[in-house]
Amino acid sequence: MTTTTPHTRDRLLDSAERLFAENGVDATSLRHITNDAEANLASVNYHFGSKEELFRQVFARRIGPINQERLRLLDNCEAQGTPSLECVLEAFLAPTLRLRSDPEQGGEHFMCLMGRLFSEPTEWKTILMEEFNEIFQRFSTALQIALPEHAPLDLTWHLFFTIGAMAHLMTAGDLLKTFTQDRCDPADVEGTLRRLVDFSAAGFRGTSRGESP
Amino acid sequence: MTTTTPHTRDRLLDSAERLFAENGVDATSLRHITNDAEANLASVNYHFGSKEELFRQVFARRIGPINQERLRLLDNCEAQGTPSLECVLEAFLAPTLRLRSDPEQGGEHFMCLMGRLFSEPTEWKTILMEEFNEIFQRFSTALQIALPEHAPLDLTWHLFFTIGAMAHLMTAGDLLKTFTQDRCDPADVEGTLRRLVDFSAAGFRGTSRGESP
DNA sequence: GGATGATTCAATCATACGTTTGATTTAAAA
DNA sequence: TTTTAAATCAAACGTATGATTGAATCATCC
Secondary structure: OOOOOOOHHHHHHHHHHHHHHHHOOOOOOHHHHHHHOOOOOOHHHHHOOOHHHHHHHHHHHHHHHHHHHHHHHHHHHHHOOOOOHHHHHHHHHHHHHHHHHOOOOOHHHHHHHHHHHOOOOHHHHHHHHHHHHHHHHHHHHHHHHHOOOOOHHHHHHHHHHHHHHHHHHHHHHHHHHHHOOOOOOOOOHHHHHHHHHHHHHHHHHOOOOOOOO | OOOOOOOHHHHHHHHHHHHHHHHOOOOOOHHHHHHHOOOOOHHHHHHOOOHHHHHHHHHHHHHHHHHHHHHHHHHHHHHOOOOOHHHHHHHHHHHHHHHHHOOOOOHHHHHHHHHHHOOOOHHHHHHHHHHHHHHHHHHHHHHHHHOOOOOHHHHHHHHHHHHHHHHHHHHHHHHHHHHOOOOOOOOOHHHHHHHHHHHHHHHHHOOOOOOOO
């Protein structure tokens, strides 16, 4: 918003995003961030006022476009009449999972950071949830249209499970790759997305067979 | 292992477990812990040597019995011939989810702590994974027996998704309750367990219908 | 009861933290 | 060129951290 902007502010956001993701918010000091960004220690408080506000801005910079993309994809689904379950789920999951292959941006770091936020103490978690409320409501109704015969309460539970699987991919995807000696690789974003969409869709629709052997 | 044990050491473990779960490992200081446990600051380093070792012991105290219970339940499944998918999944999920209703213990705190560990920086995460490796291998083969027609790679992906949903329940279950104004309540442990088992089982078996509308 | 080892305690260590200050540099406006 | 505001800088603020010390206390055994 200033007349001419040196990019110190953006370097701070980039470094903070990466270090928050790699080491956690609490474990990342302003000195780590300013060293990494090759900026003065005081620059954080000059540009952002506090560490908490820096974190909020790191988050706000990315979450808006991501959720916009979610709604855009959902609109695409609904434009062709009653949307399919798979289409709705993909609209929800794709924008975050695709961050992993964000072209030459730090989207991968943000993905990891956002995933971790789900399990962070309440203080930070509420920041995430404020932005998520609208999305949650919007997709809940879309799911009810896609699966009209299911109880709304079931859909809520199932969406919650799906979010859990998504968050786990965001934070521990590299671990899966290590564990399986690269035979499962979340870096194949579209393949991973298809797998998660199919798994969740089957879960939403419910078991197709009886239970006891 | 000493002759007579005052219970300072146990009070430290209990307080650390609770505070680590509520505020995060990094954000919990030894002074918070010792104040809560009504012990002297130096007692942590006397009994455990360091904060990291305290954390390891908090974790080691619980994870062993939990994983033993997992294997016991899995043995129960396999004792009756070829185990059903639901039985195997329940054997995997129940021991952690049931921590929420642990009788007068701090199991709920540990559940939250363990769930967060999945998304914690590598340093702490590896501690979790060392203990998890055997369980992971054991249940992978059990799943292959329960679903012999499925590719092993698919089962690995699906187990990963299931773990994600489980971890999300452990760390953000209270959030689901708040969001739904108590209409979804993870405190109903057996009901929640049944929902997750059914959801995952359907996901494992795959979609029962076509995709496009 | 005195000796011995285990535990607790207050006090302090050096280091790191987020934040603030006031001077200095930079760059656009007059 | 002078003026003015934005931006950067080194230095310090007070507080908190994990760790350590050596004396004091406790319980136990000879």
